[in-house]
Amino acid sequence: MSSKKSNGVVPGEEAMPINEDDTEYKKLYELPTMRYSNIVILIVTVDTIVSIALWVTGGNTKYFVDNITDFHLTESVFDLALVAASKMIFYVTVLAFLETFSFRQIDKPYDFALIQKIKVLHVTLIVFSLLVFGFTVTKGGFVLYKFINDSSYTKMHAEYNALVISAVCFSLIEFIASVFSFGAMRTLKVIRITRRFNDQGVEIDKEGKTILKKVSLQRLFLLAKPEWGFIAGGTIALVGSSGSQMAAPLFFGKVVDAAQTDMEQENCVTDWPLTHSFTECSNQQDCGTDWPLFYQIGNAATLSPLLHYNPLQGECLGWVNISMLVRYIFQLVGSLGFMFYLNAALTGVLLAVVPFVSISAVRYGKFVQKMQKKFQDKLGDAGTVAEETLSSVRTVRSFSGEAKTVNNYGKEINESGFQGLIGLLAQGAIALCLWYGGKLVYDEAHGKHTGLTPGVLTSFLLYTLQVAMAFALMSSLYGDFMSALGASTRIFGLLERTPGIQNENGMVPAQLTGRVQFKNVCFTYPSRPESEVLKSICFTVEPGEMVALVGPSGGGKSTIVNMIERFYDPSEGTIYLDDYDLKELDPQWFRKKISMVSQEPTLFACSIKENIAFGVNADISEVEAAAKQANAHEFIQTFEKGYDTLVGERGVRLSGGQKQRIAIARALIMNPKLLLLDEATSALDAESEHLVQEAIDRAMKSRTVIVIAHRLSTVRNASKVIVIDKGSIAENGTHDELIAKGGVYKKLVLRQLTAGNRSEPINDTNEDSS
Numbered sequence: 114m115s116s117k118k119s120n121g122v123v124p125g126e127e128a129m130p131i132n133e134d135d136t137e138y139k140k141l142y143e144l145p146t147m148r149y150s151n152i153v154i155l156i157v158t159v160d161t162i163v164s165i166a167l168w169v170t171g172g173n174t175k176y177f178v179d180n181i182t183d184f185h186l187t188e189s190v191f192d193l194a195l196v197a198a199s200k201m202i203f204y205v206t207v208l209a210f211l212e213t214f215s216f217r218q219i220d221k222p223y224d225f226a227l228i229q230k231i232k233v234l235h236v237t238l239i240v241f242s243l244l245v246f247g248f249t250v251t252k253g254g255f256v257l258y259k260f261i262n263d264s265s266y267t268k269m270h271a272e273y274n275a276l277v278i279s280a281v282c283f284s285l286i287e288f289i290a291s292v293f294s295f296g297a298m299r300t301l302k303v304i305r306i307t308r309r310f311n312d313q314g315v316e317i318d319k320e321g322k323t324i325l326k327k328v329s330l331q332r333l334f335l336l337a338k339p340e341w342g343f344i345a346g347g348t349i350a351l352v353g354s355s356g357s358q359m360a361a362p363l364f365f366g367k368v369v370d371a372a373q374t375d376m377e378q379e380n381c382v383t384d385w386p387l388t389h390s391f392t393e394c395s396n397q398q399d400c401g402t403d404w405p406l407f408y409q410i411g412n413a414a415t416l417s418p419l420l421h422y423n424p425l426q427g428e429c430l431g432w433v434n435i436s437m438l439v440r441y442i443f444q445l446v447g448s449l450g451f452m453f454y455l456n457a458a459l460t461g462v463l464l465a466v467v468p469f470v471s472i473s474a475v476r477y478g479k480f481v482q483k484m485q486k487k488f489q490d491k492l493g494d495a496g497t498v499a500e501e502t503l504s505s506v507r508t509v510r511s512f513s514g515e516a517k518t519v520n521n522y523g524k525e526i527n528e529s530g531f532q533g534l535i536g537l538l539a540q541g542a543i544a545l546c547l548w549y550g551g552k553l554v555y556d557e558a559h560g561k562h563t564g565l566t567p568g569v570l571t572s573f574l575l576y577t578l579q580v581a582m583a584f585a586l587m588s589s590l591y592g593d594f595m596s597a598l599g600a601s602t603r604i605f606g607l608l609e610r611t612p613g614i615q616n617e618n619g620m621v622p623a624q625l626t627g628r629v630q631f632k633n634v635c636f637t638y639p640s641r642p643e644s645e646v647l648k649s650i651c652f653t654v655e656p657g658e659m660v661a662l663v664g665p666s667g668g669g670k671s672t673i674v675n676m677i678e679r680f681y682d683p684s685e686g687t688i689y690l691d692d693y694d695l696k697e698l699d700p701q702w703f704r705k706k707i708s709m710v711s712q713e714p715t716l717f718a719c720s721i722k723e724n725i726a727f728g729v730n731a732d733i734s735e736v737e738a739a740a741k742q743a744n745a746h747e748f749i750q751t752f753e754k755g756y757d758t759l760v761g762e763r764g765v766r767l768s769g770g771q772k773q774r775i776a777i778a779r780a781l782i783m784n785p786k787l788l789l790l791d792e793a794t795s796a797l798d799a800e801s802e803h804l805v806q807e808a809i810d811r812a813m814k815s816r817t818v819i820v821i822a823h824r825l826s827t828v829r830n831a832s833k834v835i836v837i838d839k840g841s842i843a844e845n846g847t848h849d850e851l852i853a854k855g856g857v858y859k860k861l862v863l864r865q866l867t868a869g870n871r872s873e874p875i876n877d878t879n880e881d882s883s
C-alpha cells in the first residue's frame with residue numbers, strides 16, 4: 114500500500130504531490146456522475162442517435178442512396194448524420210482529455226505544459242462546436258430559403274426537415290455548453306471527492322468508518338437465482354403484455370382514420386365504422402385478441418415470484434419494483450420505436466426540443482418552488498405591509514415616495530417576467546411539435562405525401578403521452594431502486610464481514626468440570642481502540658465455586674462475563690476453560706455448557722414453552738421441571754394457555770420478575786457446568802424479588818457460578834469476591850477478608866449499610882473508588 118493511502122487525505126488540505134500515474138490518481142479521488150462532461154456527452158449521444166435515426170428512416174432506398182452519391186447541400190442530409198457521428202467521437206475524446214488534465218492540474222497549479230494543453234483543448238472544443246453550429250445554421254438557412262421561395266423544391270422531405278431542425282437545436286446547445294467548459298473544469302476542484310484509506314488500505318469516510326463497496330446490479334440479480342425460472346417466464350409475459358399494450362395507440366389511430374373514411378364514403382354516422390375498423394385492424398395486427406390475455410398472463414407471472422416470497426430477504430417489494438421498471442423501460446423504448454415508425458420527422462423534432470423543455474422544466478420547477486416559499490414568507494409580511502402602506506400613505510405622499518414604491522414592485526414583476534419567458538419557451542417547444550404535426554397532416558390531406566394522417570397524429574400523441582408517463586414513473590422508481598441498491602450495499606457489507614470468531618470447529622473434550630481461569634487478560638473494544646477496558650486480569654474459579662464480581666459501574670465486569678462466552682477474544686493473555694485455551698474449543702459446544710442470565714433477559718416472540726426450551730430439544734415435562742426450579746411454574750399455570758402463552762415481542766406481555774424467572778428456567782434446562790449471572794438491580798416488589806432470589810439460589814447449587822453481584826446477601830455467600838475497578842482487579846478475597854482490609858470493597862459495602870437498606874445494590878454507579 115502506498116504511504117499516501119495509508120496517511121489518508123483530508124479534503125481541503127494542501128495540494129499533495131501526485132505522480133504521473135493516472136490510476137494512482139483515480140485511487141485518491143473520484144468525481145460525481147452528474148457532472149459537466151457526462152451531461153454534455155449524454156446530449157451529444159442523444160443528438161447522434163436522433164440524427165442517424167432520422168437519416169435512416171427518411172426516404173426510400175433510392176433517395177437514401179442518392180443522398181450520398183449525389184450530394185447537394187440543400188437536398189442531402191447525409192452530411193448532418195456524418196457530422197453527428199463525428200461529433201460524438203470528438204466530444205467523448207476531447208472531454209475525456211480535458212477532464213483528466215484539468216483534474217491533474219488542481220494539484221499541479223504551476224505545471225505550465227499542462228496549462229497549455231488544457232487551453233488548447235478548450236479552444237479546440239469551442240472552435241469545433243462553433244464550426245458545427247455555423248454549418249448547421251447555414252444549411253438550415255439555405256433549406257429554409259429554398260423551402261419558402263422554390264415551389265418546385267421537393268427533395269428535402271419531412272424526416273430530413275426534422276433532421277435539419279434537430280441538428281440546429283443540438284449544435285446550439287453544444288456550442289453553449291462548450292463555452293461553459295472553462296468554468297465547468299474549474300469546478301472540478303470543488304466537486305471532486307477525496308477518498309480516504311486506513312492503514313489496512315480499506316476506504317473509509319470522514320468519520321473513519323469503512324465505506325462499503327457498491328453493490329453491482331449483477332450481484333443483486335444473482336440473489337434471485339432460485340427464482341430465475343419464474344423471472345424468465347415473467348419477463349417473457351411482461352414483454353408480451355407491454356408489447357400489446359404498446360400497440361394500443363396504433364389501433365386508436367387506425368380507428369380514427371377508418372372512422373373518417375367510412376363516414377365519408379358511406380355518409381353514415383350511425384353505421385358501424387368504429388366497431389368494424391377496430392376489429393379489422395385488430396385482426397390485421399394479429400395480436401388484438403391476444404392482447405388482454407397477454408396482459409393478464411404478464412401480470413400473473415410478474416406476481417408469481419411473490420408466491421415464493423421470503424419475508425426474511427424482503428424480496429417482494431424489490432421484485433415488484435424491478436418488474437415495473439422493466440415494464441416502463443419497454444414502454445419508453447417501444448413507444449419511441451413506434452413513434453419513429455409512425456413519423457420519424459415528428460419524432461426527430463420532438464426529441465430535438467427535449468433538452469430545451471427539460472432545461473426549462475427544471476428552471477421552471479425551481480422557480481415555482483422558490484416562489485412558493487417566497488409566497489409563504491411574504492404572505493406573513495403582506496398584512497403588515499398593506500397596513501403600513503395604507504396607514505402611512507400620507508408619509509409616502511409627503512416624501513414623494515410613490516415612484517420608489519412602484520419601482521420596488523416593478524422589480525419583482527420583471528423577475529417573474531423573465532421566469533415566465535422560460536416557461537414560454539417550454540410551451541413554445543410543445544407548440545412547435547403540434548404546429549409541425551398539424552402541418553404534416555394538412556400536407557397529407559392536400560396531396561403531399563407526408564404519411565401523417567389524423568389517425569397517425571392521434572397515435573403519435575398517445576405515444577408521446579406514454580413516453581412522458583413512462584419517463585415520469587421510471588424516474589420515481591429509479592429513486593426506489595437506488596435506495597434498494599443502497600440498502601443492499603449495507604446488507605452485502607454485513608454478509609461479507611467474516612466474523613473474527615468462528616462459530617464452529619475446534620476441540621470437543623469428553624467432559625468439562627467448569628473451571629475458569631483468566632491469565633493476564635487484556636482487552637480493548639475494537640470500536641474504542643484508545644481505551645483499554647481490561648488490564649492484565651488474573652483470577653481462577655474452581656469447579657463448584659461461586660465467585661462474585663463487584664465494583665463501580667463501567668469497571669469491566671460485564672466485559673469479563675462476555676469474554677467467558679467468547680463473544681470477544683483477549684488482546685493479550687489467555688482464558689482457560691478447564692485446561693483448554695477457550696480459543697481452541699468449539700464455541701457451539703462450550704456455549705451449550707455455559708448458561709447466562711442477564712439483568713434484562715431477552716425473550717423471543719414465541720410461547721413460554723419455546724422460550725424455555727430455546728437451547729435444547731426438550732419435552733414438556735423437562736420444560737415444566739425447569740420452570741418449577743425457577744419458581745415460574747405457578748404463574749405460568751395461571752395463564753389461560755399455560756406453557757403455550759405467547760410472550761410477545763421481547764417478552765413485553767410479562768412482568769420483569771416473570772421474565773427473569775423464565776430466563777432462569779431457560780438457563781437451568783441446559784444443565785450448565787458454568788452459570789454466568791448478572792443480578793438484577795431493577796426494583797421488583799418484595800414477593801417477586803424473593804421468588805427470583807430463591808430461583809437463583811437454587812440454580813447456583815452444584816455448578817460453577819460467576820455472578821455480577823449487586824446484593825450483599827450474594828457476596829456474603831460467595832466463595833470469593835473479586836473487585837473490578839477501572840479494568841483491573843482492585844481487591845480479591847472473601848467478604849470477611851475484604852471488609853477487614855478496609856479498601857474499596859469496604860467502602861462499597863459501607864455505602865449500602867449507611868443507606869440502611871440491605872436490598873440496595875452495592876455497585877454504586879457514581880462511585881469513585883480510588
Ligand SMILES: Nc1ncnc2c1ncn2[C@@H]1O[C@H](COP(=O)(O)OP(=O)(O)OP(=O)(O)O)[C@@H](O)[C@H]1O
Pocket residue numbers: 638640641646664665666667668669670671672673876
Ligand atoms: N461494546 C462496547 N464497545 C465499546 N466499549 C464498550 C462496549 N461495552 C462496554 N464498553 C466500555 O467498556 C467499559 C467496561 O464496561 P462494562 O459493561 O464491562 O462495565 P461494568 O463494570 O459491567 O458496568 P455496569 O456495572 O454498569 O454494567 C466501559 O467503559 C464501557 O463504556
